[in-house]
Amino acid sequence: MGEFVRSEVDDGVAVIRLDRPPANAIDLQVGIELQEAIRGAEEADEVGALVVWGGPKIFAAGADVRAMATWSGEEVRPSVDALGDACDLLERIPKVSIAAVRGYALGGGLELALGCDLRYLGEGAVVGQPEIRLGVIPGAGGTQRLNQLIGPGLTRRLVYGGEQLDAHAAQRLGIAERVLPDEEVLAAAIADARAFARGPRQALTAAKRAIRAAIDSPGPDGIRRERELFLDLFGTPDQREGMRAFLEKREPRFGG
Numbered sequence: 001m002g003e004f005v006r007s008e009v010d011d012g013v014a015v016i017r018l019d020r021p022p023a024n025a026i027d028l029q030v031g032i033e034l035q036e037a038i039r040g041a042e043e044a045d046e047v048g049a050l051v052v053w054g055g056p057k058i059f060a061a062g063a064d065v066r067a068m069a070t071w072s073g074e075e076v077r078p079s080v081d082a083l084g085d086a087c088d089l090l091e092r093i094p095k096v097s098i099a100a101v102r103g104y105a106l107g108g109g110l111e112l113a114l115g116c117d118l119r120y121l122g123e124g125a126v127v128g129q130p131e132i133r134l135g136v137i138p139g140a141g142g143t144q145r146l147n148q149l150i151g152p153g154l155t156r157r158l159v160y161g162g163e164q165l166d167a168h169a170a171q172r173l174g175i176a177e178r179v180l181p182d183e184e185v186l187a188a189a190i191a192d193a194r195a196f197a198r199g200p201r202q203a204l205t206a207a208k209r210a211i212r213a214a215i216d217s218p219g220p221d222g223i224r225r226e227r228e229l230f231l232d233l234f235g236t237p238d239q240r241e242g243m244r245a246f247l248e249k250r251e252p253r254f255g256g
Contacts, residue, residue, distance in 0.1 A: 031082025062107025
């Protein structure tokens with residue numbers, strides 16, 4: 001439990017909450033506390049999935065601009081490294097993560113959401129990478145992960161112009177997977193995370209790694225990686241249970 005980031009586990013789901021009023025600005029301490037919370041969820045056997053949540057008013061409005069306005073690049077580096085490492089962790093851990101977004105997710109806030117596997121936005125959410133308006137660019141993976149989701153043309157449009165998108169526009173572009181009424185976002189993210197936590201965890205991990213291989217090594221290498229991950233699942237308890245349940249025409253009871 002950090003000063004600005006806390007994690008609560010319930011029924012297989014870790015909800016990682018940013019709580020740094022008024023805007024959940026992300027600085028070095030917040031980045032480090034995010035890493036600690038993510039690692040804790042990864043290492044906890046009872047946790048099967050994660051939800052990253054910024055509260056009912058705002059997800060995260062990016063970096064602490066007031067603090068870094070006069071810094072040099074080397075002075076800024078620890079803070080951007082801390083956030084970038086937190087995003088990389090979310091991407092790398094074997095458990096599914098969902099960003100539950102209400103209000104603004106801008107700059108580093110959007111980068112944090114992009115590190116998650118899925119993004120659920122409230123209807124009032126606003127997302128964007130406005131760094132260009134500050135004379136800089138995204139530094140914690142924003143250009144890379146946006147490019148993976150929506151391609152270089154749309155990424156250029158959003159980054160060059162510092163454009164901010166409402167929730168439905170973000171979904172149309174492929175940045176968000178679900179848009180819900182604001183008051184339903186967290187509950188929906190937790191419900192879906194709970195379903196993942198109760199599901200075939202080894203298969204979900206394999207799926208996450210196979211999709212990552214499609215991004216990192218597209219073409220024959222990614223296809224070979226997918227095939228090996230598929231074959232490795234045979235003989236696991238969840239594979240046996242899933243196929244047995246199919247043949248017996250019942251719902252599977254995975255180990256979770």
